[in-house]
Amino acid sequence: MNRRNLLDRLRPLLMVGIALTIVTALVIALPSREEAPVEMRETVPAEREAEPTTRDPGAMITPEQLSRTFREVAQEVLPVVVEVNVVEVVRQTAPRSLSPWEYFFGPQAPGGPEPQQREFERPGLGSGVIIARQGENAYVVTNNHVVGQASRISVTLYDRREYEAEVVGRDPRTDLAVISFRPDGEVPIALLGDSGSAEVGDWVLAVGNPYGFEATVTSGIVSAVRREAGGRGQIGTFSDYIQTDAAINPGNSGGALVNLTGEVIGINTWIASQTGGSVGLGFAIPVNTVRRVVTDVLERGRVSYGWLGVTIVDPEAGRFPELATDLGIEGRRGALVLNISRGSPADQSGVLPGDLIVRMDDTPIDSSNQLTRRIGLLSPGETTTLVLVRDAAEQTLTVRIDERAPEEDLADGSLVWPGLAVVPLGDQLLESLNLDQSVRGVVVADVVGGSASDASGLRPGDVVLRVNDRPADTVRAFYRELNATRGDEVRLRILRQGREIGVGLVK
The missing domain is CATH 2.30.42.10 (PDZ domain)
Structure with a gap:
């Protein structure tokens, strides 16, 4: 039984939504770079022939058949995933040894020798996917946080060939980066799928180099789609994420998340964990987002939004x-x-x-x-x-x-209008601000630095009572009067520490 027939039988039993596809080569002409075109591998839906099928949708799939499918996908994907090694130079204050005098009598008076700044090399490790080639160059997509501010980057291929690499472009907003290297022979290119067709319950494999264990493959399912990062640290906010329970650990960042046809549907990026290791909450950038970022980088050297x-x-x-x-x-x-x-x-x-x-x-x-x-x-x-x-x-x-x-x-806050955020003056705020229950207004929750509100002296905690001499007893009323202002100045009456103050916002 070939792999495609097996997948047809897997669909109804394992909830793997896989469309029949044929592989095509996408060639993008780039007049601003080398004359050779950029070659990428993608898939397009195959035309289905209207003929009866003899497939039995209720047929059971044996563990051996499922194992063979995993093995074949792994063999196809492993060669396109590389290990990315980086070295970043960091400056740190080196501890200064104490003189005998300081040892017995304490630190010297001000004006003594300053602590020395020393440079240290900090190595890092991640994964990447060979996504395109152009002439003598091969291009790898990885995470921006993997390459960081590295002074040296190298990639190690599945066949253990190693090459120096350089950053072609990066996009912190999606946490993606494209690096290039010049191989001395042929290199495979990843097959890109359609992340929009991924559904909860689909089988997936995660491929990468967790903790330096090169060419590691783990399996799981798509746990959720269109997940948001929710403002977690340096995680890119210009993408949603595919969630998976396939084991993803430090070192997997930049590696491939693939479906059971060997198509890359995501780039593994981050995990949710209190221990730093996998607890079944891994997240990948959808390949449809990756494709757009890579195309922008290769066409114009930057990503446009x-x-x-x-x-x-x-x-x-x-x-x-x-x-x-x-x-x-x-x-x-x-x-x-x-x-x-x-x-x-x-x-x-x-x-x-x-x-x-x-x-x-x-x-x-x-x-x-x-x-x-x-x-x-x-x-x-x-x-x-x-x-x-x-x-x-x-x-x-x-x-x-x-x-x-x-x-x-x-x-630049000087371009922001009005440069503040207001919230209702509820019972909790009345109590925390020590205000009488009869006070009606809205509370300034935030002021943008450099804005008109900042220049006027508004502070978080100020209570706006009136806008242009009209009551601002609700947030809705505040915005109604603010937006109805004629001319270039808005007059506010605010309450601060028990005193009413007049403030003007100039547009």
């Missing part, structure tokens, strides 16, 4: 769940706009602070991370339609997307 120009949060999340009720949007999901960047696509199209974006084109928006990712996938110059809720009424706007600038440029 769409940009809307808003600061957004989830209205039901965090320490103030009553925020949605105060805004009149309880029970609705979406991305709540706190601030707008001046001159941004959002600003030019009419998006305002306090808007709840609930739909983008035909897709409902469930969270701020989802909106960020979907906007990021658009190319600069593309248009999109946003449906939003403003003051309890739905509106539709058309937005022309710009290219997202580097994060350090986006950190």
